[in-house]
Amino acid sequence: MEWAWIDALREAVSGERARGVKLVTRDLCASHGTHPDFPHLPAAFVVEGAAQLAGLLVGEATGFARNVVLAKVARARFHRLALPGDGLDFAVAIAASSDEGALCRARVTVGDELLAEIELVLDVPRELRDPCNRPVGVVVFGPHNAAIRDDFVRLCEVARAV
Amino acid sequence: MPPPTSDVFDTVRSVLVETLGVEPEAVTPGAVLKDDLGAESIDFLHIVFELEHVFSIKIPREELFPESVLNNPRLRKGGPIPSDLLAELKRTMPYADHAVLDADPRVERLSSLFTVGAVVRYVAGKLPAATS
């Protein structure tokens, strides 16, 4: 998958929080960075990881029946760079939500070190339209991310069973 | 513990500074969220979430920023606001700033309802009876 910025899930509690990981490979730094002599993953992709995990969390709360779109990055503060070999741990929680959207807070760590703190506002639009102004259905969740969605649901069940 | 009424303005101001990226000096009681502070649709949602969190209140959909009233199909761009809708706005949003619309009841002026003062009055009204 080309645009996967979370590699695997570690925890999911429906409607509350989730954890996932993204491994920073040398190859990823080369293809997505612009400093070949000092490879690192640009911060924007860490924001995307947080957004994707938050999107799964908010989406699952709707039964994956609604589109969930990143509408605003209220704040994304970076404390260090993501280097090849780093394992990024994402912890995302829903701070507030309604049927219109959600406010999510994420912490991204590498081992014990804080890499980023990110606050996102996700929109859950009633309708999404294409450039020709035709309504589209649920496009954010589909066969392309079925595997990770299934995994999210499984982890939620594990959390409930405890 | 919700803050006493006299601090509501300060807290609302800090929420608006945080959510709208404006300077504290710009957040005056008469400042219109959209026209003066640059608030957009997503910011109104963000503001609701932050107010709920900071004041420990629940803001039901349509109560603070009632979209269905504002998007009423009878409100035509460039036209006047029908007097019955004006009355409904007053009834459903007693906390809002109606002065501008009273003088100039055009659809373009609807945003003037939502001032910093309107938010402060709404929040103060939602807080349990506080010591002043």
Place this chain on the structure above:
Amino acid sequence: MSLELLDAIDDVSPERIVARLGLSANAPFLADHFPGLPVLPGVLVLEAFVQAAGWLAHHRRGFARSIVALREARHLRFGRFVSPGDQVTLTAVWTGDRGETLGFDATAEVRGQRVASAKLELAYYDLSARQPELAQVDARTQAHNRERWDRLIARPSPSLPA
């Protein structure tokens, strides 16, 4: 290979840079984002902002330092979607320095309609400031930055010889 998001620089002055980014239908991330509604991921607008503001930082500081990295993004709001065939105009305006951190306001538009806007703080530094053994990496990175800039800013004539 690297992620050069900016297609051209239209204007640069000490306070402001204007650049162009085009979304082509065969961009690799479109297959996943989203099937049935191919649109530019918002975080790539953020990365384009960082790249544009980064060039303005280099322009202001005479390429004196090698690394440009995002320290903080605030109030990053997304407007309309960007679809294949859209040409995005990106503008970054310098808003002041705080030591090694440079501030910028950035906006992106398509045909006069707002796509995104944000406030950015970029760190601008040399690796060797804290790690003297990395002076060579700084030197190579600086040379690479200048080359990339020269390529971006050059305006070879498209006309064929008579």
